[in-house]
Amino acid sequence: MSKEKIALFTIFGGTGDLAQRKLYPSLFKLYQKGYLQDHFAVIGTARRPWTDEHYHQVVADALASLHADADQVTAFASHFYYQSHDVTDVQHYITLKRLSEKLDAQYELQGNRIFYLAMAPNFFGTIARHLKSEHILTENGFNRVIIEKPFGHDFESAKTLNDELAETFDENQIYRIDHYLGKEMIQNIAAIRFGNNIWESLWNNRYISNVQITLSEKLGVEERAVYYDNSGALRDMVQNHIMQILSLLTMDQPVEFTEDDINIEKVKALRSLRPYQPEEVAKNFVRGQYAPTETVKGYRQEDKISPASNTDTFVAGKVMIDNYRWSGVPFYIRTGKRLADKFTRIDIVFKRPVINIFNHELPDNQAADNGLAPNVLTINVEPTEGFELRMNAKNVGQGFATTPVQLNFDHDATAAANSPEAYERLLHDILNGDATNFTHWQEVAYSWKFIDVIQQYWDDHQPSFPNYKPGTMGPQAAADLLAQDGHRWVYQG
Numbered sequence: 413m414s415k416e417k418i419a420l421f422t423i424f425g426g427t428g429d430l431a432q433r434k435l436y437p438s439l440f441k442l443y444q445k446g447y448l449q450d451h452f453a454v455i456g457t458a459r460r461p462w463t464d465e466h467y468h469q470v471v472a473d474a475l476a477s478l479h480a481d482a483d484q485v486t487a488f489a490s491h492f493y494y495q496s497h498d499v500t501d502v503q504h505y506i507t508l509k510r511l512s513e514k515l516d517a518q519y520e521l522q523g524n525r526i527f528y529l530a531m532a533p534n535f536f537g538t539i540a541r542h543l544k545s546e547h548i549l550t551e552n553g554f555n556r557v558i559i560e561k562p563f564g565h566d567f568e569s570a571k572t573l574n575d576e577l578a579e580t581f582d583e584n585q586i587y588r589i590d591h592y593l594g595k596e597m598i599q600n601i602a603a604i605r606f607g608n609n610i611w612e613s614l615w616n617n618r619y620i621s622n623v624q625i626t627l628s629e630k631l632g633v634e635e636r637a638v639y640y641d642n643s644g645a646l647r648d649m650v651q652n653h654i655m656q657i658l659s660l661l662t663m664d665q666p667v668e669f670t671e672d673d674i675n676i677e678k679v680k681a682l683r684s685l686r687p688y689q690p691e692e693v694a695k696n697f698v699r700g701q702y703a704p705t706e707t708v709k710g711y712r713q714e715d716k717i718s719p720a721s722n723t724d725t726f727v728a729g730k731v732m733i734d735n736y737r738w739s740g741v742p743f744y745i746r747t748g749k750r751l752a753d754k755f756t757r758i759d760i761v762f763k764r765p766v767i768n769i770f771n772h773e774l775p776d777n778q779a780a781d782n783g784l785a786p787n788v789l790t791i792n793v794e795p796t797e798g799f800e801l802r803m804n805a806k807n808v809g810q811g812f813a814t815t816p817v818q819l820n821f822d823h824d825a826t827a828a829a830n831s832p833e834a835y836e837r838l839l840h841d842i843l844n845g846d847a848t849n850f851t852h853w854q855e856v857a858y859s860w861k862f863i864d865v866i867q868q869y870w871d872d873h874q875p876s877f878p879n880y881k882p883g884t885m886g887p888q889a890a891a892d893l894l895a896q897d898g899h900r901w902v903y904q905g
């Protein structure tokens with residue numbers, strides 16, 4: 413059976429950064445792998461008056477780093493059409509409809525339409541409304557809409573956006589992108605949990621002491637300063653990526669590994685988040701902003717950032733899940749810009765053996781720190797993709813002292829190189845109509861409700877910024893957050 417998928421993509425924001433850096437290369441890889449062949453076309457639309465020829469060149473330039481065969485690039489780019497279009501102008505949708513129908517006939521696309529909204533979120537509702545009112549949606553094929561982040565600014569704005577989308581699209585036609593859900597090792601969480609009895613049987617508050625999720629970035633805000641300054645790390649990374657990772661780590665076993673069953677379990681997990689009262693926020697969440705050094709600009713010195721900005725570029729927090737499986741287990745999360753390194757990892761810290769029988773000389777061999785290091789399962793999401801397990805073993809030679817040793821597994825280099833980049837994987841899922849690795853509305857809603865309390869408390873209380881040096885793992889308060897519970901970050905930087 414042919415693996416070819418048939419669709420017309422319309423990319424709103426076709427001249428933008430996301431389209432050029434992520435979408436065109438991902439579509440090209442799907443083309444190289446045969447998922448896209450003859451029966452696909454792409455309409456790129458934005459306001460600037462480009463020609464098709466210029467657009468083909470832009471697409472080819474976007475693929476330059478892939479060092480692909482020139483004829484293949486030309487053949488791929490020939491499927492791209494540019495339509496100058498202001499999304500607020502109804503007239504333009506009439507031209508868009510005509511072009512869509514022409515391409516549908518020319519490439520035999522069977523009415524299958526994918527609308528990628530790669531634009532500022534304030535346009536999402538308008539575009540969706542016009543797609544319906546101007547009859548650009550088809551009756552004979554599928555219609556799917558891809559929504560970029562951020563999905564709202566808080567619960568209320570997310571709900572408004574969702575209601576607007578719901579006037580045109582059913583929930584099963586809406587694909588809310590969270591590119592972390594397209595990462596190999598994030599998808600692997602379910603495999604290691606539900607494919608290994610040793611982990612699933614220990615995956616609860618009887619055996620796990622705490623869980624640590626770290627999404628660390630070495631760069632600053634780069635080109636997205638205007639967006640970022642209105643967002644901050646809490647909204648930019650915690651509300652979506654970290655909450656999604658948390659739900660995959662904590663959900664119960666789905667009845668079947670299907671989109672609907674997984675969604676049911678993720679929603680249950682997010683419903684169980686313990687909401688903080690405003691007065692509890694300062695004790696459980698830490699915010700930070702990077703300071704200048706001699707060689708690196710501080711956040712407030714970055715282009716397009718106000719010198720008085722109080723936007724958080726770092727967050728660490730303690731999240732509790734009030735259900736039977738997780739009651740009492742803290743989930744520590746942290747993320748930030750200009751930290752020590754670029755990496756994503758999840759550390760599952762197990763409880764220590766209750767007694768250290770190997771060392772009777774300890775003052776208290778049943779104490780919390782009895783000299784036996786806790787077992788730690790680390791899921792390395794990037795840049796290395798793999799697992800590490802820390803266990804205690806006997807020191808070589810005489811005596812019976814123990815020492816922690818490390819078991820490591822990384823994907824081999826070929827597998828990692830062939831691993832589809834997150835956007836490629838997610839576009840492939842959309843072509844297949846599979847929304848398992850996308851965020852469903854109720855997940856968004858529960859995440860925002862949890863985040864809103866923290867953000868509101870922060871908005872009401874001035875921070876003392878800047879408070880951390882670039883190249884570190886954030887402010888001291890992030891270490892104190894764990895120390896107050898008798899824990900420490902596994903990764904110290």
Ligand SMILES: NC(=O)C1=CN([C@@H]2O[C@H](COP(=O)(O)OP(=O)(O)OC[C@H]3O[C@@H](n4cnc5c(N)ncnc54)[C@H](OP(=O)(O)O)[C@@H]3O)[C@@H](O)[C@H]2O)C=CC1
Nearest residue numbers: 425426427428429430458459460497498499530531560561
């Ligand atoms: N870039 C990234 O790495 C990431 C981006 N995102 C999200 O993706 C979306 C797009 O981001 P990004 O590509 O960076 O943004 P850009 O600012 O680079 O692109 C915005 C696009 O919108 C077009 N546009 C603006 N106004 C109109 C209008 N009235 N009518 C038609 N087109 C218009 C612009 O083209 P023109 O000026 O020609 O009209 C441009 O193509 C945002 O929601 C962002 O949050 C999410 C994660 C990562």
Ligand SMILES: O=C1O[C@H](COP(=O)(O)O)[C@@H](O)[C@H](O)[C@H]1O
Nearest residue numbers: 561591592627629648649653756
């Ligand atoms: O969504 C976002 O993610 C990136 C980090 O993504 P990664 O895949 O490189 O880890 C972040 O830089 C950006 O601010 C945020 O919007």
